[in-house]
Amino acid sequence: MTVSVEWLDDWDAIAARAGDALDRTRRPILFDRLDWYRLMGTHLHPETPPAVLHADGGWLFLVGDGPGRAVALSKWYGLAWRPIIDEPAALAAMLVDAGRRYSRLILNPLDLAEANRLDAALKHAGWRAFTDRVSTNWTIDVTGKTFAEFWRERPGQLRNTTARRMKRHPLAITIHRRFDASAWADYEAIYADSWKPSEGSMPFLRALAEQEGAAGTLRLGIAKDGRGRAIAAQLWLIENGTATIHKLAHREGAKEISPGTILSHAMFRAAIDEDRVTRIDFGLGDEPYKAEWMDTPNPIYRIDAYRPDSLRGLAGIGRERAARLVRRFRGG
Template identity: 80%
Template sequence: MTVSVEWLDDWETIAARAGDALDRARQSRLFDRLDWYRLMGTYLYPAAPPVTLRAGDAWMFLVDDGPGRATALSKWYGLAWRPITDDPRQLDTLFIEAGRRYDHLVLHPLDGSEASRIGAALKRTGWQARTDRVSTNWTVDVTAKSFADYWRERPGQLRNTAARRMKRYPLEVAIHRHFDASVWTDYEAIYADSWKPTEGSMSFLRGLAEQEGAAGTLRLGIAKDGHGRAIAAQLWLVENGIATIHKLAHRESVKDISPGTILSHAMFRAAIDEDRVARIDFGLGDEPYKADWMDTSNPIYRIDAYRPDSLRGLAGIGREHAARLVRRLRGR
């Protein structure tokens, strides 16, 4: 059976072709939805047209990244990426067509199952691929647990620290499930006064909060001190039994009272006891404190794929081999 294949370069045409196939009702994961990709394209790549490949019911969202090279449309806000299809034949079609336009694909962030699935498809379709571990994703399974059950399993040091801080520094915590402009102003003020670098696109985050607030998945936690000043914030999304922690920050001036720990205690309790989630996902990064709150670390990968039947692809393969040799020699 012949599959219709096309490259699409504007969001209105993409939306028309997709119909409801990439809507919330059809796609359980945020990172598989057109709304997510459109937000990223609008705020993170405003000057670049989308590079979207459709093969029948399969979709692959990319960014043109120079002559012969494309990267996954993900940026730093994306916690997961994949070609949107579960059909191996359609997946192969996507990579065959991508190879007619590009010599080098950079695909990330990929969990282990996606890295294996995509790696196999690339091999079947003539690409030469290298897979590297680039990050870690921490999760905790809380299926059928109460917060009390979960909390008993945490390290004693974390439980003791939280108890001491909450007793000594009682904070007012509110978890907002719908977008509120005044609450978002507090979030931005906390982030600007935190230890974190300048945010890549606060407009993107606001757009995401507005979108998910309308859908009812937003959990924006704000902790205030005794003077009513907002000092810590966390942006979570809760959907389909999974709570995902996207952003967290606290004012650097109050780090000694551990406002993040106090707010996290409240956020975890609400997710487990009120939302009754089965899993909590701490996004990407292997910061040591995450191990106290989570119980499973999952490797995250990046794939660099090259076309061995093109000059640029061969040059890329050569550079990869040279870099691998240098690393091996340095390791001796």
């Protein structure tokens, strides 16, 4: 059976073609929705039109990234990426067609299942694929647990340190479930005064917070000290039983009182006891503190795929093979 593939590079045209197929009502995961991709494209790739493949109800969201190269439409804020596919034949057809336009694809972040599926599909479509582990996603299943039960399972050092800090430095904590301009101003001020580098696009985060606040999934936690100054902030989204921690920051000058830990205690308690989530996702990154709150490390992968029938593709394959030989020689 022949599958027809079309390329779309305009967000309004994509929306018209998708109808409600990529809406919140049809896609339970944020990273599968058109409004997520549109925010990403508009704010993070403003000068580059999307390169979106559509075939038989399937979607592949890419963006051009130099001559002969495309990357997954994801960037800093994307905690997951995958083809949106109902029929396997659609994925095969789109990857074959992508090979007519590009000599290299960079696809990430991918969980293990997606990495395996894409690796097999790419090779079947004539690509040479190289898969590398690039990060970790920490999660925990809290099905049926109260916060008290969850907290008893955490390391003793975390529980004891948090108790001491909370007693010595009581903070006023508010968790906003709708977008609040004043709270958002606090978030931006905290982030600007934190240990973290400047955001790639604060307007993107604000647009996401406004969008999810309207949908009722936003949880924006702000912690203030005794003087009423906001010193820690966390941006969570809660939907369909899963709480996802997207961003957290505290003022560098307040780190000795551990405001982030105190705020985390409140955010986890609200998610478990009030929202009754069954799963908490700490996003990407293998920072040691995440293991204190979570219990399951999930590997995250990146695929670099090349067309062996193009000069650029052959050069890329050569570089990948050489890099792997060097790592093997060095024991990496």
